[in-house]
Amino acid sequence: KEAKIKAMKATLKFYQSYFSEFKGWLYFGYNLYKEEGNPPAVMDWSLVYPTKGQVEAEEGYRIGGAVSISDTLASDGTAVMLTNKGDGLSFYECASLNQIKIRYKTDKNVSLGVYVDDTLKKTLELKPTDGYVDEFLSLTVIKGSHMQLKLESKGTMTVDAIGAYEYLEAENAALQGGASVTADEQASNGLVVTGISSDNDRITMKGIRGGARVKLRYKAESDCVVKLTVNGGITSEMTLKASPSYRDMSVSLNVPIDSTLEIKGISGDGLFIDYIGLSGVARPEETSYNKDDQKGGGLSPIVIVILCLAAFLAVVAAVTIVLLKRPQPKQEERK
Ligand SMILES: [Ca+2]
Ligand SMILES: [Ca+2]
Numbered sequence: 001k002e003a004k005i006k007a008m009k010a011t012l013k014f015y016q017s018y019f020s021e022f023k024g025w026l027y028f029g030y031n032l033y034k035e036e037g038n039p040p041a042v043m044d045w046s047l048v049y050p051t052k053g054q055v056e057a058e059e060g061y062r063i064g065g066a067v068s069i070s071d072t073l074a075s076d077g078t079a080v081m082l083t084n085k086g087d088g089l090s091f092y093e094c095a096s097l098n099q100i101k102i103r104y105k106t107d108k109n110v111s112l113g114v115y116v117d118d119t120l121k122k123t124l125e126l127k128p129t130d131g132y133v134d135e136f137l138s139l140t141v142i143k144g145s146h147m148q149l150k151l152e153s154k155g156t157m158t159v160d161a162i163g164a165y166e167y168l169e170a171e172n173a174a175l176q177g178g179a180s181v182t183a184d185e186q187a188s189n190g191l192v193v194t195g196i197s198s199d200n201d202r203i204t205m206k207g208i209r210g211g212a213r214v215k216l217r218y219k220a221e222s223d224c225v226v227k228l229t230v231n232g233g234i235t236s237e238m239t240l241k242a243s244p245s246y247r248d249m250s251v252s253l254n255v256p257i258d259s260t261l262e263i264k265g266i267s268g269d270g271l272f273i274d275y276i277g278l279s280g281v282a283r284p285e286e287t288s289y290n291k292d293d294q295k296g297g298g299l300s301p302i303v304i305v306i307l308c309l310a311a312f313l314a315v316v317a318a319v320t321i322v323l324l325k326r327p328q329p330k331q332e333e334r335k
Pocket of ligand 2: 169170171187188189190191192273274275
């Protein structure tokens with residue numbers, strides 16, 4: 001793609017400098033990628049490749065009044081400025097994604113809508129930043145969809161790049177204690193989190209998509225135990241068997257939509273966590289469900305016994321009253 005863009009720019013420059021009547025051109029091959037001929041060969045004229053990994057904002061399609069600007073602090077020296085409501089960026093042909101990074105800066109409070117196939121999926125309320133910052137969000141994008149970032153309010157915002165990840169990468173989470181990011185060619189996105197061995201070492205992911213099962217991709221020098229906590233409530237311990245190469249381990253754990261998932265160490269050494277996967281459909285309001293279940297389950301036998309005793313006493317009382325009342329009329333008759 002870079003080579004094609006370079007060639008097109010050079011061609012454009014050539015015609016502009018030699019022919020004064022030359023006004024511009026159209027490129028028709030922008031999405032042309034197919035097999036042709038005999039023997040078949042791939043004809044690749046495309047400028048549209050799957051949105052995956054690091055993608056410069058300036059490579060997206062600009063919507064409304066979005067403008068490309070030069071900025072030495074931005075990656076590739078260029079970023080896109082959004083000023084008014086409706087200004088935005090479109091990224092076509094997304095790969096199958098679960099996490100998005102937006103690298104941006106703003107000097108005012110702005111709200112940014114994130115759309116997938118023209119449906120608003122999330123609205124990010126962004127606060128003024130000190131230079132460029134990265135915002136990560138958990139977002140499920142089906143392969144082939146298009147994604148849009150659109151300003152929902154007035155206010156200047158500059159988008160430098162986006163990151164499009166297939167998984168919820170552990171390295172993109174907030175880390176605490178001894179948890180740190182390290183490079184590993186074998187890992188997804190080339191990075192992993194290590195140093196998760198005690199209670200202080202934590203990986204925290206906010207606003208993640210829901211699911212009924214949590215999967216961890218990891219490798220470990222020894223058997224390790226980690227604790228998963230959902231929204232500070234429901235927890236599950238997971239034993240990760242020693243494995244020299246990356247493998248998956250999953251556990252049944254209800255994670256409602258937009259939860260905070262925390263992973264902390266309990267025991268073991270040399271653990272490397274690559275990414276987190278979620279599958280299945282989450283049950284909503286799991287926390288309150290469980291509390292009610294526990295209360296109901298713990299108290300109901302006692303309640304039943306009390307009710308039975310009360311009912312028994314009531315019956316005894318009624319029978320006694322009836323027995324006491326019956327002879328009375330007879331006594332009166334006798335009188
Ligand atoms: Ca850029
Ligand atoms: Ca990773």
